[in-house]
Amino acid sequence: MQYIDNVIFLILLVAGFGLFAKSLKELYRNIKLGREINRTDRRSERWAIMTRVALGQSKMVKRPIAGILHIFVYVGFVIINIELLEIIIDGIFGTHRFLQSILGDSVYSFFTGALEVLAALVVLAVVVFFIRRNFYGVKRLTMKELFGWPKQDANWILIIEFSLMVAFFTMNGADYYSDSARFGSNFPISKYLFPFFQNFSLETLHIIEKSAWWFHFVGILFFMNYLYYSKHLHIILAFPNTWFANLEKKGKFNNLDSVTKEIKLMMDPNADPYAAPAEGETEVPAKFGAEDIFDLNQHQLMSAYSCTECGRCTSVCPANITGKKLSPRLIMMKTRDRLEEVGKNLNKNGGKFVDDGKKLLNDYITKEELWACTTCNACVEACPVLIDPLSIIFEMRRFLVMEQSAAPTELNLMMTNVENNAAPWQYNQADRLNWANDN
Ligand code: SF4
Ligand code: SF4
Numbered sequence: 001m002q003y004i005d006n007v008i009f010l011i012l013l014v015a016g017f018g019l020f021a022k023s024l025k026e027l028y029r030n031i032k033l034g035r036e037i038n039r040t041d042r043r044s045e046r047w048a049i050m051t052r053v054a055l056g057q058s059k060m061v062k063r064p065i066a067g068i069l070h071i072f073v074y075v076g077f078v079i080i081n082i083e084l085l086e087i088i089i090d091g092i093f094g095t096h097r098f099l100q101s102i103l104g105d106s107v108y109s110f111f112t113g114a115l116e117v118l119a120a121l122v123v124l125a126v127v128v129f130f131i132r133r134n135f136y137g138v139k140r141l142t143m144k145e146l147f148g149w150p151k152q153d154a155n156w157i158l159i160i161e162f163s164l165m166v167a168f169f170t171m172n173g174a175d176y177y178s179d180s181a182r183f184g185s186n187f188p189i190s191k192y193l194f195p196f197f198q199n200f201s202l203e204t205l206h207i208i209e210k211s212a213w214w215f216h217f218v219g220i221l222f223f224m225n226y227l228y229y230s231k232h233l234h235i236i237l238a239f240p241n242t243w244f245a246n247l248e249k250k251g252k253f254n255n256l257d258s259v260t261k262e263i264k265l266m267m268d269p270n271a272d273p274y275a276a277p278a279e280g281e282t283e284v285p286a287k288f289g290a291e292d293i294f295d296l297n298q299h300q301l302m303s304a305y306s307c308t309e310c311g312r313c314t315s316v317c318p319a320n321i322t323g324k325k326l327s328p329r330l331i332m333m334k335t336r337d338r339l340e341e342v343g344k345n346l347n348k349n350g351g352k353f354v355d356d357g358k359k360l361l362n363d364y365i366t367k368e369e370l371w372a373c374t375t376c377n378a379c380v381e382a383c384p385v386l387i388d389p390l391s392i393i394f395e396m397r398r399f400l401v402m403e404q405s406a407a408p409t410e411l412n413l414m415m416t417n418v419e420n421n422a423a424p425w426q427y428n429q430a431d432r433l434n435w436a437n438d439n
């Protein structure tokens with residue numbers, strides 16, 4: 001019987017990690033669909049930012065209550081999963097609490113005690129988050145754009161985390177009551193949670209312990225594989241996303257070398273239009289701006305997968321606040337939706353993309369949304385994982401203006417004026433000082 005258990009365990013373990021590896025491979029392939037971008041400069045600064053923002057969650061605590069609870073969940077959940085190591089060893093070799101024999105009673109006692117305290121904090125945080133998300137009415141968490149799958153996803157992950165913690169306590173509680181002499185006070189919380197266990201027979205307690213152990217193990221594998229389909233992918237991607245973040249000053253215009261060169265040629269009568277490109281100067285791009293996900297860069301695509309759908313960006317967006325049809329969170333969610341659609345297309349067609357007649361522009365993100373943006377950068381500043389929704393808006397606007405000449409009328413008028421009058425206004429340069437005339 002023990003032998004069968006070990007075999008089943010091994011099969012589940014290999015299948016769980018195998019599926020997860022397959023998802024990671026697909027994720028990597030999808031991100032690589034974007035344009036290459038070189039963000040490997042200023043490495044020490046990048047490590048520091050990643051440590052501070054992704055690991056230290058420095059931007060999360062700007063909203064302290066949510067930030068601290070999020071740290072409980074994050075730290076608690078990650079550390080508790082160290083226990084997975086013990087589960088794997090016990091599962092493969094049929095041992096019971098293997099680490100106790102390695103660490104000794106007192107260190108192991110401290111270890112399990114600390115895990116229980118962390119697990120209690122995780123339970124506290126997920127319960128508060130669930131109430132806050134579903135009953136408390138925080139505006140950014142109850143907006144229409146989250147109806148359907150995004151809301152279900154957020155709730156499912158809280159339910160899974162809660163269930164895993166309950167299984168963890170149940171397993172410990174059953175162990176405590178079946179062999180309290182051995183486990184002493186190893187389990188400072190679970191020993192009080194299940195006082196009725198003391199009435200159960202040893203056999204029943206072993207069944208409860210084993211069932212909770214299996215539930216915990218299968219639950220962790222399920223959680224790991226669920227990540228790829230969930231906004232909770234940020235647990236992993238927050239790290240590379242912050243490392244590869246744009247380190248330039250916010251608002252710095254991303255000029256195209258080829259366009260700058262054209263303008264310089266126009267302004268300089270002595271310029272040689274046939275001069276060889278200067279060192280480091282990029283070629284004229286095949287397409288200006290972005291119409292679909294293939295035109296965005298790889299960091300923008302990674303950001304779409306990293307978005308936590310927290311809505312901090314949307315809650316500070318002046319366009320959204322004043323009722324315009326723009327939500328920076330939705331820009332990221334739609335980019336991910338389109339990216340996932342392209343990914344499925346690749347899977348279906350043996351890795352080759354077959355034109356589906358759709359584009360990110362218009363089929364997912366409308367012109368109205370794009371032109372509602374004031375380019376204020378408030379969303380970029382607010383994002384806890386250094387996502388830049390504005391950069392996507394900006395590239396899509398660039399496509400509309402430079403590839404389709406489809407800027408709004410007011411903007412076209414302004415650009416014509418700049419071209420003809422060297423000023424945004426609709427009158428001749430010679431008339432500029434007319435305002436100073438007496439009549
Ligand atoms: S940059 Fe655009 S999308 Fe971002 S907050 Fe400002 S107006 Fe909103
Ligand atoms: S872009 Fe950033 S701030 Fe906006 S919803 Fe996603 S993670 Fe939150």
